[in-house]
Amino acid sequence: MRAVVVRDVGGPEALELVEVPVPVPGPGQVRIRVAAAAVNPVDAATRSGGLLAAGLMPARDVIGIGWDVAGDVDATGPGVTGFAPGDAVIGVRDRLDVPLGTYAEHVVLDAGAVAPAPTRLTAAEAATLPLNGLTAFQALDLLTAEPGSTLLVTGAAGAVGGFAVELAAARGLRVLAVAGAEDEEFVRGAGAEWFVPRTATDLAEEVRALVPGGVDAALDAAVLGIPVLGAVRNRGAFVSVVGGAAPAALRGISVHQQWIAADAGTLAHLAALADAGTLTPRVADTLPLEEAPHAHARLAKGGLRGRLVLTP
Known part of the structure; x- marks a missing residue:
């Protein structure tokens, strides 16, 4: 599958689109076929090495990027209940010790970091909600x-x-x-x-x-x-x-x-609020996955109203 990673931290040009094996969900995990992944300032901090310098993530040769995701479950690991292949979901990767992020065609998350997606939002809109x-x-x-x-x-x-x-x-x-x-x-x-x-x-x-x-x-x-x-x-x-x-x-x-903690119950509550019109997700633009460097350059310029969203 395709995924965006960083080998050498730096500017937007440090983001590389590479081929990696499709991840396999372990016990208590779900694999999501990514439909949309929002671009957040923490992604830029990861790419530039800011989180490494702050001691918030381990050093590794390849760093995955992306926290937010909206998509469909396509596999579940042992012990997972409540999700089945085809379910539309949202999720957040709050763990920085895992090798891949949500800028990818598939991502594996703990079931406790995933909730049913809002029914009235597009995938791009839903992807701006979790983080x-x-x-x-x-x-x-x-x-x-x-x-x-x-x-x-x-x-x-x-x-x-x-x-x-x-x-x-x-x-x-x-x-x-x-x-x-x-x-x-x-x-x-x-x-x-x-x-x-x-x-x-x-x-x-x-x-x-x-x-x-x-x-x-x-x-x-x-x-x-x-x-x-x-x-x-x-x-x-x-x-x-x-x-x-x-x-x-x-x-x-x-x-x-405030340090974010993934929480399926709160994610489900946020999705319900979005469906009720209480929350207003805003998408500044959608771009294909291969334009992740361009998305980061736009984020750095500022002035956006809403999030940029990558679509595999």
């Missing part, structure tokens, strides 16, 4: 914010931030969104009650002018750090969704670092 949806959902869980609480979301028009706004609004939180001025209509439509442009000269003061005393919690998807912490009330809560980006826990604020 970013789980990150937003689990980050909100860390904040333990009660209905009626105020939540600041930075990067609110991005893939994680957009889902975070929708999920928070669905939980009854009052959301203050930070994004580009051109995205105000989108984030308000997603459920934000207040809006502050990311170009604000003093983010904390602008937030506190809208929410006196500061917000109860913040989800920092844009990695702004200290300015966001300044917008949180004393003994509030803060969560970063990028490794190593969490600031010091000043003023009694509970500071958390």
Whole structure:
């Protein structure tokens, strides 16, 4: 089968399309025929060697790329129940110690990282849901914010931030969104009650002018750090969704670092929310698997609304 790998870390040109054996599912695993795989910033960090340098993955001669997948089950390993060949599924590869990623024609995942796909989405749309949806959902869980609480979301028009706004609004939180001025209509439509442009000269003061005393919690998807912490009330809560980006826990604020964990139950819940129209997957463009280097180059330029998606 064809798969995109990296032999020598570097820029987008380091991505190679190679022929590898079709993986065989082991006990408790399913093999998915990939229909779509989203392109995420963590893929670029893997390709460039950032995750290796951070000690988050083992060194190896060949590195697989890709976390998100939508496709069909085509084989199951011993002990797997609940899935059968032909089932449409979504999944996420959260393990960095395995040799191949989802930029491939087939991928093997633990059954606990797979759930039935949304029925009302295309495969490309469904492929944008697992990594970013789980990150937003689990980050909100860390904040333990009660209905009626105020939540600041930075990067609110991005893939994680957009889902975070929708999920928070669905939980009854009052959301203050930070994004580009051109995205105000989108984030308000997603459920934000207040809006502050990311170009604000003093983010904390602008937030506190809208929410006196500061917000109860913040989800920092844009990695702004200290300015966001300044917008949180004393003994509030803060969560970063990028490794190593969490600031010091000043003023009694509970500071958390979100590390994604695959969870079939939550994936199924996210799929149901997408089918109900509560979540809005966004696809910037679809490209064939062999154009993975071009997709990474486009990702690096920024300015995308939604995810690029590769299709084998």
